[in-house]
Amino acid sequence: MDIYIDMQYVSSREDLLQALSGMLCMNLTSExxxxxxxxxxxHVTLIFLNLKQHPLSDEMRHLLKKCHRKNHHLSLLFEETIRHY
Incomplete structure (x- = not known):
């Protein structure tokens, strides 16, 4: 399953946590x-779009990579370019 997160709509760490919570269809309240x-x-891939214009903070990138090290079924894809649908 691929989960797309367009970073142009994520302006803070809380927004990202809320987006992940919503995408996972869970009511998660803390990091x-x-x-x-x-x-x-x-078997989930998190795909972060538009990172060139809206980069992830080092703290959030570190958190995601830490999750990836603990779970090899989780894939992370960081896309710098803009996707057009």
């Missing part, structure tokens, strides 16, 4: 809950 959910997913 710890999001991290726990991400480490338990199977």
């Amino acid at each position: 710890e809950e999001v991290k726990e959910a991400l480490t338990s997913l199977k």
